[in-house]
Amino acid sequence: MTARLTGDETALWDAAARVLDANWTGSATVPSPGLYPHQWSWDSVFVSMGLARHRRDRAERELLTLFRGQWADGLVPHIVFNTTLARHAYFPGPDLWRSDRQPHAPHGVHTSGLTQPPLHALAALRLHECAADAERSRTFLARLYPMLVAQHRYLAQCRDIGSSGLVAICHPWESGLDNSPTWDSPLGALQLPPTMYAPHRTSSSLPTGEDYERYVWLVTLLREAGYKTDYMRESHPFAVEDPLVNATYLASTHALAELAEILGRDPAPHRERAQRIHQALLDRLWDGETGCFRARDLRAGRLLPVISAAGFVPLLDPELPDPVVRSLVDLLLSARFAGAAGYPVPTCDIQAPAFDRAGYWRGPTWININWLLWHGALGHGLPVIADLLYGATLRLVRQSGFREFFDPFDGTGRGGHEHSWSAALVLDLLGARRAPRAA
Numbered sequence: 001m002t003a004r005l006t007g008d009e010t011a012l013w014d015a016a017a018r019v020l021d022a023n024w025t026g027s028a029t030v031p032s033p034g035l036y037p038h039q040w041s042w043d044s045v046f047v048s049m050g051l052a053r054h055r056r057d058r059a060e061r062e063l064l065t066l067f068r069g070q071w072a073d074g075l076v077p078h079i080v081f082n083t084t085l086a087r088h089a090y091f092p093g094p095d096l097w098r099s100d101r102q103p104h105a106p107h108g109v110h111t112s113g114l115t116q117p118p119l120h121a122l123a124a125l126r127l128h129e130c131a132a133d134a135e136r137s138r139t140f141l142a143r144l145y146p147m148l149v150a151q152h153r154y155l156a157q158c159r160d161i162g163s164s165g166l167v168a169i170c171h172p173w174e175s176g177l178d179n180s181p182t183w184d185s186p187l188g189a190l191q192l193p194p195t196m197y198a199p200h201r202t203s204s205s206l207p208t209g210e211d212y213e214r215y216v217w218l219v220t221l222l223r224e225a226g227y228k229t230d231y232m233r234e235s236h237p238f239a240v241e242d243p244l245v246n247a248t249y250l251a252s253t254h255a256l257a258e259l260a261e262i263l264g265r266d267p268a269p270h271r272e273r274a275q276r277i278h279q280a281l282l283d284r285l286w287d288g289e290t291g292c293f294r295a296r297d298l299r300a301g302r303l304l305p306v307i308s309a310a311g312f313v314p315l316l317d318p319e320l321p322d323p324v325v326r327s328l329v330d331l332l333l334s335a336r337f338a339g340a341a342g343y344p345v346p347t348c349d350i351q352a353p354a355f356d357r358a359g360y361w362r363g364p365t366w367i368n369i370n371w372l373l374w375h376g377a378l379g380h381g382l383p384v385i386a387d388l389l390y391g392a393t394l395r396l397v398r399q400s401g402f403r404e405f406f407d408p409f410d411g412t413g414r415g416g417h418e419h420s421w422s423a424a425l426v427l428d429l430l431g432a433r434r435a436p437r438a439a
Helices: 009-022 041-054 056-067 120-129 134-158 181-188 212-224 229-234 243-263 268-285 309-316 322-332 367-379 383-400 420-432
Strands: none
Touching: 009 041, 009 383, 009 420, 041 056, 041 120, 041 367, 041 420, 056 120, 056 134, 120 134, 120 243, 134 229, 134 243, 134 268, 243 268, 243 309, 243 367, 309 322, 309 367, 367 383, 367 420, 383 420
């Protein structure tokens, strides 16, 4: 059992910093010791924000190490493998992805062939905002900016499967919310080969859930097709426009415009794309009847039925209309989410049949989701929501430590211990109110 973190905020800061120090490999930060031994894109984005408050040099190296795995077409893979570890130390490892056989993949670096929520440009902007040396920060941004532009170009050219301005994910792992009940319907519609991929070997208590074999099959299909855009657009059976992924895409597109201005580049293309994403979010993913954003299954041609915390992440959109913001806040504070949880925000509608308080992304509270909603609430001038999320997050780690996720009712820590993004985002929360802003 993790000891309670008592004392003032300085003690909490020191405890979070120790987690990041312990999980640092020399070039990147593992999400959790032993459990997740490689570098994950989604994790490194959040880790870099915390390291910006603690070790600026490591924050920069964290992102550069991740982008070392960027493919020539701009894809930023969701895993960059540590090749010093045994190839079978983690599954799915390099042997499943076979990136070394792909012409666009980097030489000498083993990666996955999927991506994750594109929050990277926002992380880069946040590093700049809390930099003590603005000129040095601009030098780093000048190095990273072309990589970020290439990432967004890949998303716009290769992942706009619906030709709508939104990006589509081709695997649940790309959502960041791996086993969310949102994916139950499109996964259940898959017709698996009868012998090789029968879904019988993995317990539903694992983070990938009972559909793990379907996940492996989807990777196999993508790999055998060479991860090609035409295949994903025309034939791949899983294609979903997700509100969280597209909200982070929008937030980072706005951030790219700001980075362009800081570096003396043209921000207009980024602003034009941001406007298109904004409008497509409202036109395609907003459901006025439920008062929330919902994922759209492109293969079935419909919005998916489950309402999850991902539906609140479009609060990151600074131009969200006031009636939409009010509807999101009402639902967030209702008994379906924060209103019935002692330690918000649960990742799934509490009243949904699929809700599972201990099931990874099927119900528990995660600090990175709280952070995204906190950041969005600040952008819309919602101090009550921001303070609720700030306070709930600090209560969670004080009670249960820097765990991977938490029971939304009693705050019990679950999953991995000494989880890096939990520690990093606590540092960002603690430091955000007093951080200097670089010019």
